[in-house]
Amino acid sequence: MITKEVDLAIIGAGPAGLAAAIKAKDAGLKRVLVLERAEALGGLLHQCIHNGFGLHYFDQDLTGPEYAERFIKKLSSMNIEVALNTMVTHLHPDRSITAINSDWGEFKVLPAAVILAMGCREKTRFQLGIPGSRPAGIFTAGLAQKLVNIDGYLPGSEFVILGSGDIGMIMARRLHLEGARVKAVVEIMPYVGGLIRNEVQCLHDFEIPLLLEHTVTDIYGNDRIEGVKVAKVANGEPVNGSESSIECDCLLLSVGLIPENELSMEAGVNIYEGTGGPVVDEYLQTSVDGIFAAGNVLQVYDLVDNVTLDGEKAALSAVKHIDNKLKKQPSEVKVALGKNIKCVVPQKIVGFEGAELTLRVSQPMENAELVVGNHYKKKYRVVTPSEVIKIALNPSDLSQYFATGKLEVSCNVREKR
Amino acid sequence: MEGRVTETQVLIIGGGIAGTAMAREFSKYKVDVCLAEKEPAAGFGICKGSQGCLHGGAALYGSRLVKWFDRKQDVAEYIRAPLHLKEKLNIAGRPIFLELEPFLKAKIYKSGLLFFAYDKAEMRALELIKEETDKLDFKGIALWDRDQIRDLEPGIDCSERIGAIYDPEDYTIVPTEWCTAFAENAEQNGAHILFNTEVKGIEEKNGYWLVKTNNGSIKAEWVINAAGLFSDEIAAMVEKIDWSFFLFEHQFLVLENKDYLKTMLFEMPIPFEPRLMIPTPDGNILGGATMYQHTDKEKKDLFTTREGLDHIAEIPQSFIPSVPWNKKIIRSFRGYLHFNTRNPDDYLIYWPRERFLNIIVCPPGLAPSAALAQEAVKMLGDKGLALVGKSDFNPYRENPRGFIDLPTEEKNEKIRANPAYGHIVCRCEKGTEQEVRDAVRAGARTLDDVKFRVRTGMGRCQGGFCTSRVLQIMSEEMGVSPLEIKQKGGNSYILKGETKELRGKGKAAA
Numbered sequence: 043m044i045t046k047e048v049d050l051a052i053i054g055a056g057p058a059g060l061a062a063a064i065k066a067k068d069a070g071l072k073r074v075l076v077l078e079r080a081e082a083l084g085g086l087l088h089q090c091i092h093n094g095f096g097l098h099y100f101d102q103d104l105t106g107p108e109y110a111e112r113f114i115k116k117l118s119s120m121n122i123e124v125a126l127n128t129m130v131t132h133l134h135p136d137r138s139i140t141a142i143n144s145d146w147g148e149f150k151v152l153p154a155a156v157i158l159a160m161g162c163r164e165k166t167r168f169q170l171g172i173p174g175s176r177p178a179g180i181f182t183a184g185l186a187q188k189l190v191n192i193d194g195y196l197p198g199s200e201f202v203i204l205g206s207g208d209i210g211m212i213m214a215r216r217l218h219l220e221g222a223r224v225k226a227v228v229e230i231m232p233y234v235g236g237l238i239r240n241e242v243q244c245l246h247d248f249e250i251p252l253l254l255e256h257t258v259t260d261i262y263g264n265d266r267i268e269g270v271k272v273a274k275v276a277n278g279e280p281v282n283g284s285e286s287s288i289e290c291d292c293l294l295l296s297v298g299l300i301p302e303n304e305l306s307m308e309a310g311v312n313i314y315e316g317t318g319g320p321v322v323d324e325y326l327q328t329s330v331d332g333i334f335a336a337g338n339v340l341q342v343y344d345l346v347d348n349v350t351l352d353g354e355k356a357a358l359s360a361v362k363h364i365d366n367k368l369k370k371q372p373s374e375v376k377v378a379l380g381k382n383i384k385c386v387v388p389q390k391i392v393g394f395e396g397a398e399l400t401l402r403v404s405q406p407m408e409n410a411e412l413v414v415g416n417h418y419k420k421k422y423r424v425v426t427p428s429e430v431i432k433i434a435l436n437p438s439d440l441s442q443y444f445a446t447g448k449l450e451v452s453c454n455v456r457e458k459r
Numbered sequence: 460m461e462g463r464v465t466e467t468q469v470l471i472i473g474g475g476i477a478g479t480a481m482a483r484e485f486s487k488y489k490v491d492v493c494l495a496e497k498e499p500a501a502g503f504g505i506c507k508g509s510q511g512c513l514h515g516g517a518a519l520y521g522s523r524l525v526k527w528f529d530r531k532q533d534v535a536e537y538i539r540a541p542l543h544l545k546e547k548l549n550i551a552g553r554p555i556f557l558e559l560e561p562f563l564k565a566k567i568y569k570s571g572l573l574f575f576a577y578d579k580a581e582m583r584a585l586e587l588i589k590e591e592t593d594k595l596d597f598k599g600i601a602l603w604d605r606d607q608i609r610d611l612e613p614g615i616d617c618s619e620r621i622g623a624i625y626d627p628e629d630y631t632i633v634p635t636e637w638c639t640a641f642a643e644n645a646e647q648n649g650a651h652i653l654f655n656t657e658v659k660g661i662e663e664k665n666g667y668w669l670v671k672t673n674n675g676s677i678k679a680e681w682v683i684n685a686a687g688l689f690s691d692e693i694a695a696m697v698e699k700i701d702w703s704f705f706l707f708e709h710q711f712l713v714l715e716n717k718d719y720l721k722t723m724l725f726e727m728p729i730p731f732e733p734r735l736m737i738p739t740p741d742g743n744i745l746g747g748a749t750m751y752q753h754t755d756k757e758k759k760d761l762f763t764t765r766e767g768l769d770h771i772a773e774i775p776q777s778f779i780p781s782v783p784w785n786k787k788i789i790r791s792f793r794g795y796l797h798f799n800t801r802n803p804d805d806y807l808i809y810w811p812r813e814r815f816l817n818i819i820v821c822p823p824g825l826a827p828s829a830a831l832a833q834e835a836v837k838m839l840g841d842k843g844l845a846l847v848g849k850s851d852f853n854p855y856r857e858n859p860r861g862f863i864d865l866p867t868e869e870k871n872e873k874i875r876a877n878p879a880y881g882h883i884v885c886r887c888e889k890g891t892e893q894e895v896r897d898a899v900r901a902g903a904r905t906l907d908d909v910k911f912r913v914r915t916g917m918g919r920c921q922g923g924f925c926t927s928r929v930l931q932i933m934s935e936e937m938g939v940s941p942l943e944i945k946q947k948g949g950n951s952y953i954l955k956g957e958t959k960e961l962r963g964k965g966k967a968a969a
Contacts, residue, residue: 221961
């Protein structure tokens with residue numbers, strides 16, 4: 043069996059993995075190995091042919107493939123080893139990796155540090171518990187996006203889309219432009235799951251019906267899907283008697299993303315309930331020494347730009363870890379969820395260098411005020427759970443919290459004066 | 460197609476576990492045997508939705524307690540009743556599966572069984588079961604207290620469960636895998652297996668049966684009706700039948716099993732509320748089930764219901780409270796248990812006409828099938844079919860799947876010889892490109908058939924990653940466009956067309 047000793051192994055070559063590899067190499071690491079299960083670098087960016095990528099990172103409006111291309115070109119010009127069509131089958135608590143590909147067979151990787159960059163997967167109808175028949179013609183939105191944009195096939199002609207995550211709304215527009223009929227985008231919450239800009243640009247601009255506070259309660263058709271039942275929702279439950287049928291030959295699901303942490307858990311990495319991703323400190327180091335996490339495997343981000351920044355941060359931390367320069371304070375600060383906060387990353391702060399918090403609120407709010415501990419307040423006209431909020435904390439701000447070991451974050455509606 | 464006539468000595472109608480096991484049994488002899496199955500693959504009727512158990516003594520006798528629901532009658536009356544034919548066949552058939560495993564290379568998982576009791580009356584029932592199974596020479600069955608239960612399965616909530624009967628000899632299989640194994644091995648030995656072939660009518664001719672299907676006619680000297688849930692319809696083609704089926708539906712959750720559970724768990728049957736957890740050979744758990752009664756008019760309905768899913772969602776938690784089961788749900792499905800009104804407690808096996816044999820089964824259907832197959836061959840032999848053994852019968856069947864479970868050296872040997880083994884196309888279950896190719900070469904024609912052979916699409920992402928890859932490989936192997944590939948039978952095409960096809964048409968249609 044081939045054994046590869048490397049400084050840094052990165053699992054996944056989507057935006058997080060690419061950024062991490064480049065940054066680590068830039069910072070002087072010699073042996074960086076990227077393991078990617080798909081046939082190309084870039085992850086799901088290739089199927090995201092719409093624009094809106096890079097507004098923050100490049101200050102330009104790029105498509106997914108254009109965004110990926112910039113990193114792929116850079117990476118290819120550096121001496122970074124890449125293994126494509128390579129499935130990592132095991133990640134062990136000692137950080138060693140077992141993987142399989144056609145060139146090396148089943149092989150082992152012994153890295154000084156690992157960056158988890160596996161991204162996320164889409165929730166299915168079974169995880170939502172939607173009853174009904176199990177015909178052909180039910181797809182997650184991301185799979186439909188691949189079938190349409192990469193493979194060149196239409197998975198249906200008359201669609202209902204359950205869930206208004208970003209991929210769902212983008213697919214609604216994409217399918218509409220393909221000449222398919224999108225009969226409804228059905229969302230259980232009173233607001234869309236994805237970005238407001240996607241609600242406007244993908245649904246309203248094309249007059250695609252959006253049914254808020256509705257859900258799919260039944261699926262029918264035996265061979266191929268023939269339709270769904272849609273009901274109004276109150277207090278999280280379908281309202282009796284409010285059901286109506288919509289005929290369709292395809293149902294897409296955009297009902298949430300799950301950070302893909304099966305490998306992380308095998309290595310013993312602790313998982314944080316709030317995000318479904320690993321528990322990390324501000325260096326993005328997980329509970330297992332030398333294993334870092336970046337991008338959607340850590341938390342499902344709104345913008346790819348944030349994923350890239352995560353990858354870079356994890357890479358710099360991994361380099362420090364390898365150089366034994368990751369210094370920790372004798373005690374740590376737990377970041378606690380206060381009022382109206384759904385999740386926060388990192389969940390603990392351990393070092394001397396300050397930290398950046400990313401968090402999501404638990405419901406949309408107007409005239410909101412974000413409160414961090416007792417030293418920081420910021421006003422927002424609108425906050426929604428679909429958008430990540432970032433807050434930088436410098437070392438001097440943090441010192442007081444190391445004394446108590448706790449830092450609480452909350453969000454409140456501002457009192458009118 | 461219409462005009463095609465296939466001639467055979469023995470025609471088996473139905474490619475479930477009974478039919479395929481029979482086809483293999485007949486293929487040991489110099490007999491022309493043909494099997495007609497309406498679905499595109501073996502075991503894709505009622506078997507596909509079955510619980511997949513090869514039961515031992517404790518479960519066989521335990522199942523009898525369904526009748527003890529009001530707890531008023533003397534339980535001994537049920538436990539001490541003589542064995543039914545189906546139970547005798549189960550006892551004879553199960554060891555045959557164990558013997559066949561290395562030949563057919565289909566998986567068997569030794570789950571063992573824990574069957575719980577909540578009070579003294581239920582413990583007494585379990586004691587009686589132990590007495591009876593001891594008489595029949597079942598090995599290792601024991602009555603356990605809470606500590607013994609916890610030693611084996613530490614997660615089990617024993618606050619109200621006071622004890623259990625433990626049977627180390629209970630097994631689970633994947634029924635479709637065994638049906639495929641039987642059918643393929645039968646075919647290797649000369650049997651003629653016809654999928655997508657639905658029997659539409661049967662005519663009695665002078666000395667033979669003319670069986671009309673959607674796929675041509677079959678001229679057969681002997682016909683065996685092993686059509687499972689649809690055997691009533693086949694039986695009614697040759698006589699006016701005075702029996703029908705009554706059905707119980709079961710809805711199950713398919714759960715991820717990360718070492719949460721080793722052992723099959725049964726609860727004392729409360730009527731219409733069975734509670735069971737069944738670890739499968741492939742690393743899942745079936746958790747359920749509902750038991751709603753239906754008429755046979757509804758037997759094609761396989762949809763799950765809100766009521767059913769809500770009911771079964773509670774069950775895994777009631778056994779093992781520490782696992783967040785709602786996050787471990789991979790899939791849900793519905794299957795049927797069917798019983799005939801003439802002989803509700805047992806199989807119904809009879810000759811309605813000369814050279815036409817009805818084999819009407821009921822649960823348990825899997826374990827008995829291997830013995831039933833031998834019995835069916837004998838029955839035809841007794842009625843005059845010449846049975847001359849083949850000297851060249853090949854009992855071995857290759858199973859191309861299971862690459863990921865091989866030791867490293869064997870994996871690497873295979874990858875060196877064939878790099879497509881190194882290309883894993885299924886992220887959850889780790890199926891390889893080569894296994895998908897082999898599945899198609901072995902006869903898989905639908906996405907579901909590949910799924911049940913290679914497990915692509917069986918995992919937690921439900922095909923999110925592998926579907927487009929498997930479609931591509933299937934399309935290469937079958938030499939057709941992905942547009943031609945179906946999920947299962949009928950009109951179940953996966954894709955509707957190529958991009959740009961609908962442009963400009965949308966408005967016209969709207």
